[in-house]
Amino acid sequence: MTGTRGTRVLVLNSGSSSLKYQLLDMRDSSRLAAGLVERIGEQTSRLKHTPLASGGDVREAEGPIADHDAALKAVAQELSRDGLGLDSPDLAAIGHRVVHGGMFFTEPTVVDDAVIAEIERLIPVAPLHNPANLTGIRTARALRPDLPQVAVFDTAFHTTMPESAARYAIDPRIADRHRIRRYGFHGTSHAYVSRATAELLGRAPEDVNVIVLHLGNGASASAVRGGRCVDTSMGLTPLEGLVMGTRSGDLDPAVIFHLARVGGMSMDEIDTLLNKRSGLFGLCGDNDMREIRRRIDGGDEAASLAFDIYVHRLKKYIGAYYAVLGTVDAVAFTAGVGENAAPVREAAVAGLEGLGLAVDPERNAVRSDRPRIVSPDAARVAVAVVPTDEELEIATQTYALVGKNT
Ligand SMILES: Nc1ncnc2c1ncn2[C@@H]1O[C@H](COP(=O)(O)OP(=O)(O)O)[C@@H](O)[C@H]1O
Numbered sequence: 001m002t003g004t005r006g007t008r009v010l011v012l013n014s015g016s017s018s019l020k021y022q023l024l025d026m027r028d029s030s031r032l033a034a035g036l037v038e039r040i041g042e043q044t045s046r047l048k049h050t051p052l053a054s055g056g057d058v059r060e061a062e063g064p065i066a067d068h069d070a071a072l073k074a075v076a077q078e079l080s081r082d083g084l085g086l087d088s089p090d091l092a093a094i095g096h097r098v099v100h101g102g103m104f105f106t107e108p109t110v111v112d113d114a115v116i117a118e119i120e121r122l123i124p125v126a127p128l129h130n131p132a133n134l135t136g137i138r139t140a141r142a143l144r145p146d147l148p149q150v151a152v153f154d155t156a157f158h159t160t161m162p163e164s165a166a167r168y169a170i171d172p173r174i175a176d177r178h179r180i181r182r183y184g185f186h187g188t189s190h191a192y193v194s195r196a197t198a199e200l201l202g203r204a205p206e207d208v209n210v211i212v213l214h215l216g217n218g219a220s221a222s223a224v225r226g227g228r229c230v231d232t233s234m235g236l237t238p239l240e241g242l243v244m245g246t247r248s249g250d251l252d253p254a255v256i257f258h259l260a261r262v263g264g265m266s267m268d269e270i271d272t273l274l275n276k277r278s279g280l281f282g283l284c285g286d287n288d289m290r291e292i293r294r295r296i297d298g299g300d301e302a303a304s305l306a307f308d309i310y311v312h313r314l315k316k317y318i319g320a321y322y323a324v325l326g327t328v329d330a331v332a333f334t335a336g337v338g339e340n341a342a343p344v345r346e347a348a349v350a351g352l353e354g355l356g357l358a359v360d361p362e363r364n365a366v367r368s369d370r371p372r373i374v375s376p377d378a379a380r381v382a383v384a385v386v387p388t389d390e391e392l393e394i395a396t397q398t399y400a401l402v403g404k405n406t
């Protein structure tokens, strides 16, 4: 450790073709800058930088950004223009979202060569995410070798799942040899949102059972009992479970044999089909819920069926996790779709009055970025919209760890 006494944390959230970032001052958790690089690797990459501290104008730039290394260097330049560059002595650490941490990483971890090697070893089970996360770590390390880099893992929150939920029903010797089990993802979000939901209800996290529905481009559900995850819908990889923007979620594994044997597709082709060309996009050609709703309003049948399939799967997971938990205090919707798409929330709990679940149409229609309850006062189970903040959670965990180590 360097003895740095900075109070700022830069959070990097690298997706397969995007890099989201935030710079926070941990004295009051305020955001000094935030931004996003999209379409990395394409000719039309786009950088959007919001200098929150200075209150300056949002800056946008378009043009090819080849990879995550170039993206992070462009971000570093933008931050420098605001006097918030990576060379600042005020920076205490850089916190990285890492999607797959296997069974090894149950806590935020200061990155060293051994940690990098382990994240690299997990690439085959998170091929869309871990390579981008690693590039972010390596570039950040090269830019500030003296600064602690902290990895915060999507899988960590789910390591409390009982074996009955984490194991697939296959020969355990084979499973163990290949480390096949259900790891779960989006854990930072599930942890944050389940805690924020308890707070919204005015109760301690230990005292409430929550079903969290994280519906972004990737989507997952989790059952959280007293603050600990007991089941989640993603598995060995982020492909299992809910219908997503471009991923199929659950299907009969024999579909894969069939596509290979009868359809003549290669394993790589099937992988691409299920991860990148399925889900809402595969069903109707659009993966954005806003566009799908527009098409439904215009009478589009393919969009309507895609929506129904999406919601049907969601409803099944609500029912399943209700049964896993026994009693449920709240169902919390979060991430891009969960926070913004009122029709998804309404349709997902429609007909579940017998389980004590309902939305109040007026409350559900209100747009807000604050946590809120959208069920009627008399409902047995609260239906809540709780905006996630993975970046704040990563910054908090990073700063706590660095503080501990200095
Ligand atoms: N106003 C909105 N109405 C409906 N859906 C929305 C809205 N805004 C965003 N979304 C949905 O949220 C998705 C992005 O969610 P987000 O959580 O930001 O994803 P990720 O972090 O996985 O990239 C979009 O693809 C879109 O489907």
Ligand SMILES: CC(=O)OP(=O)(O)O
Pocket (backbone or CB within 6 Å): 015, 099, 129, 154, 185, 186, 216, 217, 218, 219, 238
């Ligand atoms: C794990 C995962 O699916 O992440 P994202 O939603 O960012 O793609």
Ligand SMILES: [Mg+2]
Pocket (backbone or CB within 6 Å): 216, 217, 335
């Ligand atoms: Mg996300």
